[in-house]
Amino acid sequence: MKNWKVHGIVLALVIAAELIGILQFKVGVGTVVLLPMLYALIMGIFLSPKFLKVVNQKDMTDAGSLITVTLMLLMARYGTLVGPSLPKIISSSPALILQELGNLGTIFVGIPLAVFLGLKRESIGAAHSVAREPNVALIGDVYGLDGAEGRGVMGVYICGTVFGTIFFGLLASFAAAYLPFHPYALAMAAGVGSASMMTAAVGSLVAMYPQMADQIAAFGAASNMLSGLDGLYMSLWMALPMSEWLYRKMYAIKYGKAPVKEVAK
Amino acid sequence: MSVKDTFFVMLIVGVMSLVGNLVGFKNGIVEAIPGMLILILISIAGVALAKFIPVRIPSVAYIVTLACILTFPGVPSAAFINAAMKKVSFLALTTPILAYAGIAIGKDLDTFKKAGWRIVVLSCVVFVGTYIGSAVIAQFILKMLGQI
Numbered sequence: 001m002k003n004w005k006v007h008g009i010v011l012a013l014v015i016a017a018e019l020i021g022i023l024q025f026k027v028g029v030g031t032v033v034l035l036p037m038l039y040a041l042i043m044g045i046f047l048s049p050k051f052l053k054v055v056n057q058k059d060m061t062d063a064g065s066l067i068t069v070t071l072m073l074l075m076a077r078y079g080t081l082v083g084p085s086l087p088k089i090i091s092s093s094p095a096l097i098l099q100e101l102g103n104l105g106t107i108f109v110g111i112p113l114a115v116f117l118g119l120k121r122e123s124i125g126a127a128h129s130v131a132r133e134p135n136v137a138l139i140g141d142v143y144g145l146d147g148a149e150g151r152g153v154m155g156v157y158i159c160g161t162v163f164g165t166i167f168f169g170l171l172a173s174f175a176a177a178y179l180p181f182h183p184y185a186l187a188m189a190a191g192v193g194s195a196s197m198m199t200a201a202v203g204s205l206v207a208m209y210p211q212m213a214d215q216i217a218a219f220g221a222a223s224n225m226l227s228g229l230d231g232l233y234m235s236l237w238m239a240l241p242m243s244e245w246l247y248r249k250m251y252a253i254k255y256g257k258a259p260v261k262e263v264a265k
Numbered sequence: 266m267s268v269k270d271t272f273f274v275m276l277i278v279g280v281m282s283l284v285g286n287l288v289g290f291k292n293g294i295v296e297a298i299p300g301m302l303i304l305i306l307i308s309i310a311g312v313a314l315a316k317f318i319p320v321r322i323p324s325v326a327y328i329v330t331l332a333c334i335l336t337f338p339g340v341p342s343a344a345f346i347n348a349a350m351k352k353v354s355f356l357a358l359t360t361p362i363l364a365y366a367g368i369a370i371g372k373d374l375d376t377f378k379k380a381g382w383r384i385v386v387l388s389c390v391v392f393v394g395t396y397i398g399s400a401v402i403a404q405f406i407l408k409m410l411g412q413i
Contacts, residue, residue, distance in 0.1 A: 048372075065266075070365055076311070083343070100399070126391070
């Protein structure tokens with residue numbers, strides 16, 4: 001906590017990342033957006049003993065123990081984004097609200113795949129949700145970030161940070177071009193709970209359907225705010241219990257026995 | 266971690282976010298201080314609530330809910346908080362988190378490399394599952410309502 005070397009390094013990384021700023025460019029049918037948080041992450045990784053050897057084992061452990069706390073300020077900011085638009089969200093169409101349940105779709109493909117790939121309790125952290133900040137904060141709170149579930153959620157979180165924005169931008173482009181979805185439905189789906197992923201998906205859709213630009217942006221933003229609002233509760237009360245249940249089933253199918261009971265934290 | 270230690274770490278992260286907020290988003294440090302203090306107070310209140318209310322609800326849930334209530338239109342604090350938040354960029358708050366995460370990942374690089382390709386494959390499936398799952402429901406309901 002009072003490791004000033006780590007805090008100093010982080011401050012330097014923040015300044016460097018913000019100096020580079022947001023970069024945005026078009027690739028094929030999609031739009032690629034690069035954010036300062038991505039540069040901060042990559043630069044942080046390169047300081048490790050594997051590469052530049054700037055930080056040591058203790059620094060890395062100290063930094064890891066602080067992530068849960070650093071997320072809290074962001075969560076508070078999140079709440080202040082959702083609060084003002086609550087009336088608009090409440091009065092908006094049922095489609096917007098019900099499509100949130102689609103976010104649980106990842107469990108039914110993700111958990112079986114994770115277990116099939118040989119992951120153990122990492123599966124639950126990794127596949128219970130799209131693993132954005134609220135989900136990382138939640139897993140940190142419920143299981144701890146240094147356990148298997150924490151590794152799982154951090155893995156997907158990092159993938160999401162490194163190529164999630166690009167992936168969602170392209171995914172929206174492909175879905176609009178090749179799948180029988182209406183642009184409004186794709187716009188609502190874009191609000192997975194990450195402002196950058198939503199922006200990338202909406203950006204792609206807007207580029208393809210400029211005449212619907214305003215509606216697409218409104219649906220995307222509203223859906224994203226909704227995910228910010230319900231995502232945490234949905235993860236806590238639905239996604240995590242469902243993931244736990246499906247994990248036990250899948251584990252029994254793959255290994256022919258129930259998973260060993262973990263020691264409760 | 267005790268509430269006092271948590272508060273201390275939040276202050277440090279708050280200062281870093283203020284610097285990032287200045288460098289990347291051109292919001293002056295002094296004008297962003299009220300917003301940052303509000304965020305720290307909401308967060309610390311959430312941590313305290315989670316500690317002292319015996320029901321097991323994570324502190325992040327309290328924090329988000331508290332921030333929502335305080336900014337709900339018509340609530341006396343809403344106008345003031347909204348004005349203060351205009352000076353605190355959402356993205357500026359994400360950069361320090363990812364810097365800490367980047368440093369911390371160093372110790373997991375070996376595990377990550379071992380699970381690496383599996384996590385990458387899984388991530389792609391998770392992203393597609395979330396997106397298409399939502400799109401199917403939205404498409405269905407919009408069609409039913411005759412809105413598309």
